[in-house]
Amino acid sequence: MPDATYAVEMRDITKRFPGVLANDHVNFGAQAGEVHALLGENGAGKSTLMNVLCGLYRPEAGAILIDGQPVHFHSPRDAIQSGVGMVHQHFMLVQSQSVAENVFLGVRNASFSLRSQQMAAAVQKIGDQYGLPVDPNAKIWQLSVGEQQRVEIIKILYRGARILVLDEPTAVLTPQESEMLFQTLRAMKNDGKTIIFISHKLEEVISIADNVTVLRAGKVAATTPAKGMTKAQLASLMVGRQVFFQFDKAPAKLGEVRLALAGVEAQDDKFLPALRGVSLEVRSGEIVGIAGVAGNGQRELAETVTGLRKLTAGKITVAGRDVTGSPPLVMIDAGIAYVPEDRHHTGTAPNLSVAENLALKAYRKPPIGHGALIAPDAMQTSAVDLIRAFDISTPGPQTPARKLSGGNLQKVILAREISAEPQVLIAASPTRGLDIGATESVRKLLLAQRDEGAAILLISEDLDEIFAISDRIVVMYEGSIMGEFPTAEAEIGQVGLLMAGGEHGAHASAV
Ligand SMILES: Nc1ncnc2c1ncn2[C@@H]1O[C@H](COP(=O)(O)OP(=O)(O)OP(=O)(O)O)[C@@H](O)[C@H]1O
Ligand SMILES: [Mg+2]
Structure with a gap:
């Protein structure tokens, strides 16, 4: 469609981290009223690309166009002013505050005169419009993960998002909640919004997306209409080889x-x-x-x-x-070994290195632990082995865990727990x-x-x-x-x- 203007377009985006080329000349475009899925293996660069789009990261090269006009985002606030909002892989809500307070948090002209009743009514209205039921007066900590996600969506809709990025929204939802979310996505799509949807679940991508862009090792491997694609085709685009679903x-x-x-x-x-x-x-x-x-x-x-x-x-x-x-x-x-569901809070120590996280249990025993002392060499060797065995994508054992992609962090926990031979x-x-x-x-x-x-x-x-x-x-x-x-x-x-x-x-x- 050469004439159609994209609601959002990214041209030749390149983004590097020390030792990693996370996005390598990526081209991406989506129109109004389109659900565009972004697929790729863990560490392929999906979240990075979307963090660039929503103003969290500055790319080394490339351009972003909204409705055909070049934009330069220096922060998520800039992005939302141009209508781009993102729901992250890990939510960013204030746990001790209410739903309505979170929605209004950081809104410039949300004066104190805006009474809680009015705030609640605004939340309710958006919720009703798009099928996002949530109690405006509930505190965030009282909500299920699915409800917290609805709050994040309401929050960006309230700020006027026309382009919504959802990073693995269904990874944390039950099948019933996912179905509800898809209803919401359809309602937003019919309303002319653009939805960029990251997921590892190929069935849902085929059923909900209009188009799919597949990233492989930071580059675009393909962009294709979703209709008619099979799981096997998408999977082989992602990994560059045949994938078998049965074992x-x-x-x-x-x-x-x-x-x-x-x-x-x-x-x-x-x-x-x-x-x-x-x-x-x-x-x-x-x-x-x-x-x-x-x-x-x-x-x-x-x-x-x-x-x-x-x-x-x-x-x-x-x-x-x-x-x-x-x-x-x-x-x-x-x-007993435990691979927790919540890998960010109970699973890892984000500021410690990958090697330290891998050793979080083994440090009490030789060869890594000796009484109160820790043998750094043994820790390093064991980390290198585990990184290889579990195919963890990281620049090295000394990288802080928080810099890993979501999936690779999960592999760190699994490696640690399974290698303890429980x-x-x-x-x-x-x-x-x-x-x-x-x-x-x-x-x-x-x-x-x-x-x-x-x-x-x-x-x-x-x-x-x-x-x-x-x-x-x-x-x-x-x-x-x-x-x-x-x-x-x-x-x-x-x-x-x-x-x-x-x-x-x-x-x-x-x-
Ligand atoms: N803040 C950061 N600092 C350093 N490296 C980073 C940072 N964020 C991401 N990376 C690296 O960039 C690459 C792409 O990561 P990204 O999070 O974009 O992957 P992803 O496709 O979203 O993967 P996943 O499916 O696991 O969420 C990875 O190698 C990751 O380790
Ligand atoms: Mg990610």
Whole structure:
């Protein structure tokens, strides 16, 4: 379409970081009323390109045009004044403030005379228009991740965004929430907005996007209409080779019970019951998948087992040893490893180097730790090995963890936890935010751990993942176990029904 003016165009954008060419002469354009997906492997340069677009980074070369006019952004404030707003991979909300306060934060003429009622009404109005329900008076910390995301979207819409960039919005959503978000995207698109949508989930890209741009190692590999593309075609554009979506797994060789919970009860952050009499066993050599809609006690389950949350009743044993109520360090010594869902807050120390993050557990033991001393050489050697084994894309072991792309940070945590050769591995959404290649290799790594005798508790909202690698499926709903099946006999419809609380609870949990 040579004559059509793009609502947003990026020409020949080049952006470097020390040791990394993150964007290499990238050309990109999207029109009004278009959903444009941005695809690429972890570290391909997607977030960087969009951070350039929204004024967070200055490119070394290239131009940005809005409605055909060149613009120069020095800050996100400049970008939003030209109608460009971004919802980042990690949200930037003030937890202690209300939804309405966050929406109005930093708005120049939001005088104090703007009463909270008016602010709430404005939030409500945008919410109604685009299908973004959220309580304007709720504090951010009280909201689910999905609701926080709605606040971020409302915030940029309120500031007049016509070009909205969403960086992996569905990585943190349940399937139901994703469907709601897509309704919102369609409403915005019909309203003439331009949506740039980053995702690793190829099905959703095919269903929601008009056009797709694929980045590979900082360069554009292709720009194509989404219609008619297959997952396999997109995947091979991303990685530059054929990708296989199926892999075989050997039958589980069950050993002794490694993790046992009996009648475990715990409360959530608001002191409401979160686990109600949970009993389950995980044996050496098997993967037990916990299926459930987010917020049904999965997080509390993981935290209770790892000692991060106090249980109020029940008993936990690891390899026969009673560890009920023990703190995290005792749990680690008992052989429990944990890949948390929230990799930014509990998973890594952003200002420490990649090598230090990789050693966060190993530092207490030789060869890296010797009493109170740490052997830097051993730490470096081990980091180099892990970076290679887990294909972590980083300029080097000394790079601060915060400079890694989202997916590569996730690999750091996995590398650290898996390399500790745990007795029991608790993995919460281990492939969230990972590209297809990395997802495939993480699943293989989990299966390899299982075949070496680890007992793995896999917590995931992604039913495909649960079905792909679990040996047994346990369904959780409102803190209780609703049913348990060998995966070979499990049926996806039945699992879905139980996730919604079974026939009785189905209406209560409808969104
Ligand atoms: N602030 C930074 N400082 C140094 N290097 C950076 C910085 N931000 C990104 N990089 C590097 O630039 C490259 C591209 O990163 P980017 O975050 O754009 O990838 P991405 O495509 O968004 O990946 P993901 O799917 O994992 O989120 C990576 O090699 C990353 O390590
Ligand atoms: Mg990214």
